[in-house]
Amino acid sequence: MSDLAEQVAAWENDTAVDAISAAERKRVYTALYQSHLPKLDDAGIVDYNQNRGIVELSTAAEQIDPYLEMDARDDITWCKRYLALAGVGSVAVAASSFGIPPFGGLADLSLAVLVVVAFALVAIAHTVDARNAPTTGEQSPAIEGE
Known part of the structure; x- marks a missing residue:
């Protein structure tokens, strides 16, 4: 969970993981802990053990891959x-x-x-x-x- 919070904070702040502040990490950690991960767990997308802070993708997560894949076409806008x-x-x-x-x-x-x-x-x-x-x-x- 800690690694996930750091990585998401880095993405959100467009910086490297080692350059995020404690406040940025804590804000993301709190949002993941209180809201996002429990919802993803309820939907069956992740297996989230809140007590141990462990997050793993579930097998059902593959079903949403087509919606998450990015269109990599490199054409004129x-x-x-x-x-x-x-x-x-x-x-x-x-x-x-x-x-x-x-x-x-x-x-x-x-x-x-x-x-x-x-x-x-x-x-x-x-x-x-x-x-x-x-x-x-x-x-x-x-x-x-x-």
Whole structure:
């Protein structure tokens, strides 16, 4: 239990285990002892012996692994895709204003429709991706000593 409290405190404070303060460790220890571990024990996720301070994963913990796995895709974030599309749209509008091909021959309304359709397609792809993504894409923190 003590090792677990130290590791969680280090994750929460984005620091190494040996750099956490006694207050940070105690705050996490108290929360684990009074709330989190008893609830996880009741749910069958961990086997928690409160008197001895021993915590072990139960065999049922494997059932929640798919929900805890992180999406390790290393692709472009959606905000960058929208930003790039806005940049391309701006360049297209500027090219149209100055008569630069191929946008110079497009009517303003046609160009506006083209940009709106492009944003709609990216938004649809974003929605589909978000619905199919198992997690937020955050990397899980490394456990010291592994």
